[in-house]
Amino acid sequence: MRRQAKVSKVTAGLHRLDLGGVNVYLIEDGRELALIDTGFPGQSGAILSAVEGLGRRPTDLRHIVLTHAHPDHVGSAAALVTATGARTYMHRLDVPIAEGRIENRPLEPAPDPLMRVLFVLLSLSKPDVDPVRIDVPVGDGDVLPIAGGLSVVHAPGHCAGQVALHWRSRGVLFVADACANLLGLRHPLGYEDRT
Secondary structure: OOOOOEEEEEEOOEEEEEOOOOEEEEEEEOOEEEEEOOOOOOOHHHHHHHHHHOOOOHHHEEEEEOOOOOHHHHOOHHHHHHHHOOEEEEEOOOHHHHOOOOOOOOOEEOOOHHHHHHHHHHHOOOOOOOOOOOOEEEOOOOEEOOOOOEEEEEOOOOOOOOEEEEEHHHOEEEOOOOOEEOOOEEOOOEEOOOO
């Protein structure tokens, strides 16, 4: 049985898809949809079911913005691109990882005791992620042609190529793994560089 995403409306034209342990965000912009991150491998079906549950077709998904190249953010990207033909966007520092040309860079655990324990537990599993071609490498200050403009803010630390996205017209900031919301706001699980 396929796990379903729990869908909740954040604001007009924006939905959070809770995939169990990870969230992705779906933006409705007229006839086009944009997805921010894709969850772990094997979650494309739950995302496409959520799209259909909103009365939309999978081919309405025209853009996939990947905030960084960790498996819980790019895991289902290849499957979703195959199913939808969506255009992909990612910071140029993480493109080689997403495309399978290099391995993920090593992480060090966060100083928070709970997050350190979770870091160790999650480090035991290394999901196989299918490589995905990135159509548009992005950088700090770029404005993506999605929903009236999503501004790219380079936010390294957790990952060298991590970006936040500012949807200025709606007053929304997507911060990816700049922090975690587990029993309140905390450090992310780990960092490539805490300086």
